[in-house]
Amino acid sequence: MTATQPTSIHALELGPMENFIYLIEDRASGRAAVVDPAWDVPEVLKLADEHGVRITDILLTHSHQDHINGIEAVLQEYDAQLHLLKDEARFWGSYLDLPTLHHGGDRIELGDTQIEVLHTPGHTPGSACYRVGDRLITGDTLFVFGCGRCDLRGGDPEQMYVTLKGMVERLPKDIVILPGHNYAVKPTSTLEEQLEGNPFLHFDQLDRFVEYRMHYHDRHRDAPYGPVCPGHEMP
Numbered sequence: 001m002t003a004t005q006p007t008s009i010h011a012l013e014l015g016p017m018e019n020f021i022y023l024i025e026d027r028a029s030g031r032a033a034v035v036d037p038a039w040d041v042p043e044v045l046k047l048a049d050e051h052g053v054r055i056t057d058i059l060l061t062h063s064h065q066d067h068i069n070g071i072e073a074v075l076q077e078y079d080a081q082l083h084l085l086k087d088e089a090r091f092w093g094s095y096l097d098l099p100t101l102h103h104g105g106d107r108i109e110l111g112d113t114q115i116e117v118l119h120t121p122g123h124t125p126g127s128a129c130y131r132v133g134d135r136l137i138t139g140d141t142l143f144v145f146g147c148g149r150c151d152l153r154g155g156d157p158e159q160m161y162v163t164l165k166g167m168v169e170r171l172p173k174d175i176v177i178l179p180g181h182n183y184a185v186k187p188t189s190t191l192e193e194q195l196e197g198n199p200f201l202h203f204d205q206l207d208r209f210v211e212y213r214m215h216y217h218d219r220h221r222d223a224p225y226g227p228v229c230p231g232h233e234m235p
């Protein structure tokens, strides 16, 4: 990232579930958006202070507790606008004080920075990814060498299959994936690298994907996700 680019994205790994919290900084306006504020909000606020930005927006990839438990603490410091997808608000069912509800394809303007909202259901009905130029914040939809669980309430492995296929079709191969958890051997990756080594991108049959997602693939804390060759370790 060079100083001439209008946007910086800073990452913090916080909490017992290895969540990544991202701060999107628009340099010209001094505005920032925090994605999935959770766990240690003082660290998020400190990061904003260090960069001399004010948090004007909160973006949610989805409504699971480990991604939202810092919203109120941020709102105590900043009068920020909350963004999430309409489908996720309906699924969450929580009282929200005047959020902005989006549909896939919407754009959020953060000063000179354009943030594109992608609707990526599967982990939850209203899961979102946020695209900022050549970077994609993927929440619990696409992990580095993994993807989000589909066995929790609101999860749907068939939707996840369609979502991942659509992402592969529509996104440039050099886009950088910024996931919602630090579950892998490396914190970020490109879509191109994921096409090589992410087992969830290797399926061409829905039923086999569902079987693998629901019954085969699991995560172990002592074994971070790494690349898997097609045909290897697959049912």
Ligand SMILES: [Fe+2]
Pocket (backbone or CB within 6 Å): 062, 064, 123, 140
């Ligand atoms: Fe989640």
